[in-house]
Amino acid sequence: MPVQRPRFLTPLLALLAAAALGVAGCGGGSGSPGAANGSLRVVAAEDFWGSIAEQLGGDKVEVTDIISNPAADPHDYEPTSADAKTMAEAEMSIVNGIGYDEWASKLLAASPDEGRTELTVGDVLGLSDGDNPHQWYSPEAVHEVIDRIAADYKQALPGNDSYFDRRKAAFESEGRAEYKRLIEGIEARYSGTPVGASESIFEPLAPALGLRLITPKGFMDAIAEGTEPTPQEKATADEQLQGRQIGIWVYNSQNTTPDVKRLNEEAEAAGIPIATVTETLTPEGATFEEWMARQLRGIERALRKAGAR
Numbered sequence: 001m002p003v004q005r006p007r008f009l010t011p012l013l014a015l016l017a018a019a020a021l022g023v024a025g026c027g028g029g030s031g032s033p034g035a036a037n038g039s040l041r042v043v044a045a046e047d048f049w050g051s052i053a054e055q056l057g058g059d060k061v062e063v064t065d066i067i068s069n070p071a072a073d074p075h076d077y078e079p080t081s082a083d084a085k086t087m088a089e090a091e092m093s094i095v096n097g098i099g100y101d102e103w104a105s106k107l108l109a110a111s112p113d114e115g116r117t118e119l120t121v122g123d124v125l126g127l128s129d130g131d132n133p134h135q136w137y138s139p140e141a142v143h144e145v146i147d148r149i150a151a152d153y154k155q156a157l158p159g160n161d162s163y164f165d166r167r168k169a170a171f172e173s174e175g176r177a178e179y180k181r182l183i184e185g186i187e188a189r190y191s192g193t194p195v196g197a198s199e200s201i202f203e204p205l206a207p208a209l210g211l212r213l214i215t216p217k218g219f220m221d222a223i224a225e226g227t228e229p230t231p232q233e234k235a236t237a238d239e240q241l242q243g244r245q246i247g248i249w250v251y252n253s254q255n256t257t258p259d260v261k262r263l264n265e266e267a268e269a270a271g272i273p274i275a276t277v278t279e280t281l282t283p284e285g286a287t288f289e290e291w292m293a294r295q296l297r298g299i300e301r302a303l304r305k306a307g308a309r
Contacts, residue, residue: 037062040156043090045104046074047281048136049121049145051288053094055175056149058167060157064090066104070254070282074101075226083107090116092156094149097122100133117152124148134224136288137277138204139183146172179289182296183208190247190303196240196267198251198260199223202277209299214240223257234259241266247306248273250299255279273302 040061044050050065057063066083067074074096079087087093087104088111095104097120108118122128125141135141150168154161191210197203200220206213219233229237240246241263249267251260253276267274275298281291 040153041089041091042094043086043092044094045101046096047284048288048291049094049096051281051286052142052146052171053149055171055287056146056164056167057153058163060160060163061092061153067280068284070278070280070284072280073254074279077101077103079103079107084110087111088113092117092119092152094119095121096133096135098127098131098133098135099129117156119145119148119152121145132200132203134201134204134279137201139180139208141204143172175287176289178293179296182293182300186210186296186300186303190307193247193303193306194245196237196246196249196263198249198263199255201252201279202250205277214246223252223255223260229259237263238266241270241272244270244272246272248275248299248302250275250277250302252277252279254282273305275299275302 037059039059040057042050042053042057042061042063043066044053044063045066047065047068050063050068053061054063064086066079066086067077084107087107093104093108093116095101095108095118097105100122105120108116121135121141122131122133124145125135127133127135135145146168150164153164157164187208187210192212193210194212194214195206196215197206197213197220198215200217201224203213203217203220216229216233216236219229219237222229222233241249249263249272251264251274256264264274275295277295278291281288286294
């Protein structure tokens with residue numbers, strides 16, 4: 001049985017929060033200068049938002065990602081003392097929120113700084129704990145966050161509006177061109193196809209692709225949160241695969257619980273094409289759009305294969 005992901009401040013995190021307070025008290029807040037090259041110090045709790053922030057900011061910002069290792073789980077990440085210091089010294093922070101990275105929000109709260117710009121994705125989107133936190137898989141949500149990051153950069157670095165407008169326009173029209181083309185192509189060709197997924201990470205993307213996600217929501221939520229699906233939810237997921245009620249099966253390769261492994265095997269046995277997604281950027285160092293485009297191509301291949309059955 002998976003271990004439930006913690007929803008409280010662990011003893012280690014409490015110590016790090018105290019350390020962060022000490023750092024801030026020693027001049028790590030708005031009284032400190034920017035990065036060594038004079039750019040805005042930005043910290044992103046996760047690399048998927050950090051990649052976007054870096055591309056929008058260009059040479060005017062210096063972005064540090066707390067989580068960039070594909071093996072790390074942002075839900076229950078245990079930050080280091082270096083992470084606490086980075087968060088305390090940031091002039092702008094980007095956290096996901098929506099109950100996803102509480103450790104990051106608590107570190108920021110432990111080192112308050114009125115001069116720091118704090119962007120919480122959940123607040124930008126009007127979402128809260130209990131809503132699906134994986135909004136970087138929603139093209140519409142990503143667009144809203146892009147707008148907010150660019151606006152915050154303009155406010156933090158007055159006099160650079162045209163620079164950030166150009167960076168944003170280039171990212172939207174060039175950087176995300178293949179990403180948008182793949183989404184539109186999948187929706188145009190495969191709209192209405194029933195699909196299954198191991199967890200709720202795929203839930204924001206499926207409707208954008210026109211796909212009908214029929215796996216029980218409770219099953220997907222449980223796998224994403226590290227809890228146990230109900231027997232009925234498991235039975236329904238099994239029936240959908242064994243009865244070939246879905247065209248493709250999509251699973252998060254960074255979270256293969258025994259239930260997910262069993263369902264992967266059932267998909268293979270039923271001849272259902274499988275596509276993978278991941279929670280964070282893979283490989284490490286990939287840009288947001290490279291990562292997304294690779295996953296979308298995998299989904300497109302699986303759908304094409306399903307259509308040829």
